[in-house]
Amino acid sequence: MVGAADRRQDAAGEAFDKAARMLGLGYPGGPALDRLARQGDARRQHLPRTSLPGLEYSFSGLKTALLYRLRDLGDVDEQTRADLAAAFEESVVESLLAKLDMALTQVPSSEVVVAGGVAANTLLRRRAAEVVGDRARLTMPPLELCTDNAAMIAAAGHFGAGHPATVDPSLGWGG
DSSP: OBTTBEESSOOHHHHHHHHHHHTTOOSSHHHHHHHHHTTSOGGGSOOOOOOOSTTEEOOHHHHHHHHHHHHHHOSOOHHHHHHHHHHHHHHHHHHHHHHHHHHHHHSOOSEEEOOSGGGGOHHHHHHHHHHHTTSSEEEOOOGGGOOOHHHHHHHHHHHHTTSOOSSOTTTTOOO
16 A cells, blocks of 8 residues: 555554564464454454554554553453454554545545555455445455565565566666
8 A cells, every 4th residue: 555655664564563462472463463353342442543644654653552551451361452453453454544545535546456464454355345445446466475575575586586687776876
């Protein structure tokens, strides 16, 4: 979703990973957070939504809110962890999709692509289809291809090794 929107700090997948770590779910956290969130109810644990102007978004305040909520709650049972996972997931997904909706309104597009590791998120996949509707063609890779962007770049480098570059990697900076 970056392209039409701009992020100030970390991406949604990174936010999911950090939230999962706070909830004791390990790394990579996105899939574990998604599974736990399916067992929770976001309405039982309110967390804020990002509210930056225009198409910008940041999840730093949301991550801090989760950290403080966990601190204030102390030892949490499994249902509370699931509710917090659902609330965090809903906040991230709805924040992203509010920006997507705004972008499609401001600059209509014939196609929307949701990719990267975060594109495997169950709620994001379902809600993206609802938000895009018939305004554009929505493309999301099959789940087995929804991997971390850094891994995709590394794989492209590995498989592309030995082939001459067809672009100037300097982007015209410097000299």
